[in-house]
Amino acid sequence: MKPISISLLIITILIVSLACGLPAVAGKLTPTPLPQTPLDPQQVLSQAVKVDPANNTVTVTLTEAQMDGLILAELQKLNTSSQVSITNPGVKLQNGLVTLTGQIVGGLLNVDFSLVLKPSVSSDHKLIFTVVESNFGALPVPAEMINQIVGQINTAVNQSVSNSGENISVDSITITDGKMIILAHR
Numbered sequence: 779m780k781p782i783s784i785s786l787l788i789i790t791i792l793i794v795s796l797a798c799g800l801p802a803v804a805g806k807l808t809p810t811p812l813p814q815t816p817l818d819p820q821q822v823l824s825q826a827v828k829v830d831p832a833n834n835t836v837t838v839t840l841t842e843a844q845m846d847g848l849i850l851a852e853l854q855k856l857n858t859s860s861q862v863s864i865t866n867p868g869v870k871l872q873n874g875l876v877t878l879t880g881q882i883v884g885g886l887l888n889v890d891f892s893l894v895l896k897p898s899v900s901s902d903h904k905l906i907f908t909v910v911e912s913n914f915g916a917l918p919v920p921a922e923m924i925n926q927i928v929g930q931i932n933t934a935v936n937q938s939v940s941n942s943g944e945n946i947s948v949d950s951i952t953i954t955d956g957k958m959i960i961l962a963h964r
Contacts, residue, residue: 841956895907
């Protein structure tokens, strides 16, 4: 076999490995184990939100387990209406970052994904997320898809705040050791 043919064979194997997400090229992602049943959003929020009427402040504290349960509840709605579903979703809250992991499954597709988000507060006191890292199998996610995903996340988060009927301004967000704490005022 000629040296050019061997190089072509190696490149072809690498491309196929990347596309298929084989362990030889990409390590397995390990999502956080989920609760067996989805959590009711109203119940989670009643536990997570603390209001101090004297100071007009709101503190929201969410744990990884609560976020997993909320995601599982949403995915049950989405996965029943689609041929492609997200399974084994998980959330990690560490070092100021939110890491979402799981598998996208449907037909011949079975691919691990991860999305690492950095939350911050905009100058107009809204919670915004930026993508630090994203992977679909062994491949990075294209920039335009990342922008679309982040846009949907930011819209959903800020719509849920505005749908509360309160004029709430976010002051800060802190993520450490499995908890996300959002401080806001009315």
